Amino acid sequence: MNFAVKVAWRYLTSNRTQTALLLGGVAIGVLVFVFMTALIGGLRVFLIQQTTGNIAHITLEPPERVARVLSSDERRTPLVAFIASNTKRQQIFAWQTMLQVAETTPGVKVASPQINGNAFLIKGQATSPVLLNGLRPDRLDAISAISPKIISGSARLDIDGILIGAKLATNLGVRVGQPIVARTDRGRERTLSVRAIYRTGLGSLDERVAFVNIQLARTLLDLPQGISQIELKTDDVNAAPEIAAALGPSTGLKATSWVERSAQLFVALNSQGQTGSLIQIFSLITIVIGVSSALLLTTYRRRGEIAIMRSMGISRTFVVLIFILQGLFIGLLGAGIGASAGYGFCVLLADLSRRTDGTAFPIDPAQGGYLAVIVLTTIGSVLAAILPARAAARVDPVEVLNQ
Amino acid sequence: MSDLLYRVGDLVKDFGTGELRTRVLKGMSFDLVKGEFVALLGPSGSGKSTLLSILGTLLAPTSGTLEMLGESLVHLDEQRLTKFRNRHIGFVFQFHHLLPDFTATENVLFPAAASAGIETRQSRDRARALLDRVGLTDRLDFRTPKLSGGQKQRVAIARALMNHPALVLADEPTGNLDRQTADQVLALLRDMNRTDKTTFLISTHDPHVAAFCDRRITVVDGQLATEGERVA
Numbered sequence: 222m223n224f225a226v227k228v229a230w231r232y233l234t235s236n237r238t239q240t241a242l243l244l245g246g247v248a249i250g251v252l253v254f255v256f257m258t259a260l261i262g263g264l265r266v267f268l269i270q271q272t273t274g275n276i277a278h279i280t281l282e283p284p285e286r287v288a289r290v291l292s293s294d295e296r297r298t299p300l301v302a303f304i305a306s307n308t309k310r311q312q313i314f315a316w317q318t319m320l321q322v323a324e325t326t327p328g329v330k331v332a333s334p335q336i337n338g339n340a341f342l343i344k345g346q347a348t349s350p351v352l353l354n355g356l357r358p359d360r361l362d363a364i365s366a367i368s369p370k371i372i373s374g375s376a377r378l379d380i381d382g383i384l385i386g387a388k389l390a391t392n393l394g395v396r397v398g399q400p401i402v403a404r405t406d407r408g409r410e411r412t413l414s415v416r417a418i419y420r421t422g423l424g425s426l427d428e429r430v431a432f433v434n435i436q437l438a439r440t441l442l443d444l445p446q447g448i449s450q451i452e453l454k455t456d457d458v459n460a461a462p463e464i465a466a467a468l469g470p471s472t473g474l475k476a477t478s479w480v481e482r483s484a485q486l487f488v489a490l491n492s493q494g495q496t497g498s499l500i501q502i503f504s505l506i507t508i509v510i511g512v513s514s515a516l517l518l519t520t521y522r523r524r525g526e527i528a529i530m531r532s533m534g535i536s537r538t539f540v541v542l543i544f545i546l547q548g549l550f551i552g553l554l555g556a557g558i559g560a561s562a563g564y565g566f567c568v569l570l571a572d573l574s575r576r577t578d579g580t581a582f583p584i585d586p587a588q589g590g591y592l593a594v595i596v597l598t599t600i601g602s603v604l605a606a607i608l609p610a611r612a613a614a615r616v617d618p619v620e621v622l623n624q
Numbered sequence: 625m626s627d628l629l630y631r632v633g634d635l636v637k638d639f640g641t642g643e644l645r646t647r648v649l650k651g652m653s654f655d656l657v658k659g660e661f662v663a664l665l666g667p668s669g670s671g672k673s674t675l676l677s678i679l680g681t682l683l684a685p686t687s688g689t690l691e692m693l694g695e696s697l698v699h700l701d702e703q704r705l706t707k708f709r710n711r712h713i714g715f716v717f718q719f720h721h722l723l724p725d726f727t728a729t730e731n732v733l734f735p736a737a738a739s740a741g742i743e744t745r746q747s748r749d750r751a752r753a754l755l756d757r758v759g760l761t762d763r764l765d766f767r768t769p770k771l772s773g774g775q776k777q778r779v780a781i782a783r784a785l786m787n788h789p790a791l792v793l794a795d796e797p798t799g800n801l802d803r804q805t806a807d808q809v810l811a812l813l814r815d816m817n818r819t820d821k822t823t824f825l826i827s828t829h830d831p832h833v834a835a836f837c838d839r840r841i842t843v844v845d846g847q848l849a850t851e852g853e854r855v856a
C-alpha cells in the first residue's frame with residue numbers, strides 16, 4: 222500500500238469522533254442534495270403528468286391563412302394581404318385522410334376528430350355559455366378521461382344527449398334525464414337530454430365545457446363536411462414536440478404540441494429547477510467549508526508531527542499528499558454514506574406518499590443525481606483540502622521543534 | 625583528508641531584520657570527522673540549537689560555508705536539502721517527537737517509507753532490527769503514547785538511524801530523562817557510534833554527558849570558545 226495513503230487513513234481513523242462528525246456533516250449535505258434533486262425531478266414528472274393527463278398532446282388545426290404578396294414590384298414596398306375572410310369557416314376538409322395519417326404516425330396513441338363551437342345552454346331562466354365539444358362516442362375518453370369521472374348517469378354520446386360538468390349542472394339546476402336547450406352561435410337550437418354529469422376537478426371542464434356526439438355537433442354548429450380539429454395523445458409526452466413537427470408538413474395542418482401551449486408550466490418548472498440548483502450549490506459549498514475547516518484544525522493540531530516529518534527529510538509533497546488524501550477519503554466516504562442515506566430517505570418518502578394520495582412528496586428516488594453528487598463532493602473535498610495541505614506544507618520545523 | 629565529514633566555515637546567523645536584527649552565530653569555523661562522538665556545550669542562549677538546525681539543513685545560515693560529504697549545502701534548493709537530510713542526517717530531540725498514531729515500528733520506518741512512497745519489507749526488517757538493538761523487541765507494535773519516556777527516546781534514536789545517516793544531531797537528548805535512563809540512552813548512542821561509524825554531535829548542559837564524549841566543542845555567545853582535543 223502507498224505509504225501516504227496509509228498515513229492519511231491512520232490520521233482519519235485515529236480520531237474517530239472528529240472523523241465521524243465530519244463524515245456526518247458531509248453525508249447530511251449530500252443527503253440534502255440528493256433529496257432536493259429527487260424532489261425537483263419527481264415534481265417535474267408529476268407536474269407534467271398532471272398537465273398532460275387531461276389535455277391533448279398534439280392539436281391539429283386548419284392552417285392559418287398565409288399572407289399573400291399582391292404586388293411584388295421590387296422598388297416599392299410590397300403590398301401584402303391576409304384573406305381574413307368571414308365567409309369561409311376555418312375547418313379541416315379532408316379530415317378522414319388526415320385522421321388516418323395521424324393515427325398511423327409512430328408514437329401516436331390515439332387521435333380524436335372534433336367539432337367545437339360556442340353555445341349557450343338554457344334551462345328555464347338560467348343560461349350558461351359553454352364550449353360545445355363534439356366527439357366520436359368511441360373517443361369520449363381519448364383526451365380527457367370523462368367516463369371514470371361521471372357522478373350520475375351513463376357515458377352515452379347519442380344523437381340527442383349531452384354530457385355536462387357538475388358545476389354547470391348546479392348553475393343551471395339540471396339533473397340527469399332532464400331536458401336542456403342548446404343554442405349555438407350559428408343560430409341553431411335543439412332540446413337535448415342530460416345523459417350524464419361528471420366531475421373532473423378541473424374548473425374549465427366542469428363549468429365551461431359540454432360534450433356531445435360529433436354528428437350532433439355537425440348539425441348544431443352547421444359544419445356539413447369538415448371538422449374543427451384533431452386532438453392526439455402520444456405514447457411519450459416528451460416526444461410530442463418532435464411528432465408535431467413531423468405531422469405539420471405531412472398533413473398540411475397546423476400542429477401544436479402541448480409544450481407550446483404550456484409555456485407557463487415550463488417557466489414554473491425552470492424556476493423550480495433554478496431553486497433546486499441553488500440549494501444544490503449551497504449544500505456543496507457547506508461541504509467544502511466543513512471539510513476545509515476541519516482539516517485546517519487537524520493541520521494545526523498536527524503541526525508538531527509535520528515539523529518532525531520535515532526534519533526527517535520528508536518532502537512537502539508528501540505532507541501535502543497526506544492532507545489531500547484525507548480530503549479525498551472524507552469526500553468519497555461522506556458522499557457514499559450520504560447518497561445511500563439519501564436514497565433510503567427518498568424511497569421512504571415516496572412510499573409514504575404513494576400510500577397516502579401521492580401528492581405529499583412527488584419524489585422520484587431514481588432521480589437523486591447520485592453519480593453527480595458523489596463526483597462533485599469528492600472533487601469538492603479534495604479542493605477543500607488544498608488550503609489545509611498548503612498550510613501543513615508551510616510549517617517551519619525549526620520554529621515548531623524549538624518550542 | 626578522506627575522514628572529513630563536515631566543514632563549517634565562518635558561519636554567521638542573524639535573526640530578525642532592521643532594528644531587531646540580532647547576530648546569534650558570529651562566525652564559526654570547525655570540522656567534524658567521520659565516526660566522531662562530539663559534545664556541544666555552552667550556556668543557555670549561546671546558539672547551540674541554532675547551530676544544530678543549520679548543520680541539519682533545517683535552517684539557512686546568513687553567511688558562511690557548509691560542506692558535508694564533499695557537497696556544498698548553502699546553494700542547494702529546498703527540495704534537494706530535504707532529500708539530503710533524509711538520506712544523510714538523523715535528528716534526536718529533547719522531546720522525543722514521535723508520531724502518536726503510529727506504532728514503534730512504524731515510527732522507525734517512517735523516514736524510509738515516506739521518501740520511498742511505500743513501506744517495503746526491508747524497511748520493516750531494518751526498523752525491527754533497530755528496535756531490537758535499542759532493547760524494545762517486546763514493544764514493536766505498541767503505539768508510542770503507551771511507552772515510557774526512556775522507551776520513547778530509544779524509539780526516536782532508532783528512527784534517527786533508520787536511513788543509515790552519516791551524522792546524527794542530538795539536541796539535549798537526555799535533558800528530559802533521569803540519571804539512570806539518561807545513561808542507558810547515552811550508552812546506546814555510543815554503541816551506535818562504535819558499530820556503524822556514525823558521527824554524533826550532542827548538545828548538552830550535562831557535564832556527565834560531556835565527559836562521556838570524545839571531544840567537546842564549546843560555544844559562548846555565538847562564538848567557538850574551545851574546539852577540544854581530537855583523540856587519535
Ligand SMILES: Nc1ncnc2c1ncn2[C@@H]1O[C@H](COP(=O)(O)OP(=O)(O)OP(=O)(O)O)[C@@H](O)[C@H]1O
Nearest residue numbers: 623639640648666667668669670671672673674675
Ligand atoms: N527564530 C528566532 N528568532 C529570533 N531569535 C532567535 C530565534 N531562534 C533563536 N533565537 C535566539 O538565538 C539565541 C540562541 O538560541 P538557541 O536556541 O540556539 O540557544 P541554545 O544554546 O540552544 O539555548 P538552550 O541551551 O537554552 O537550548 C537565543 O538568544 C534565542 O533567543
Ligand SMILES: [Mg+2]
Nearest residue numbers: 672673674795
Ligand atoms: Mg537549545
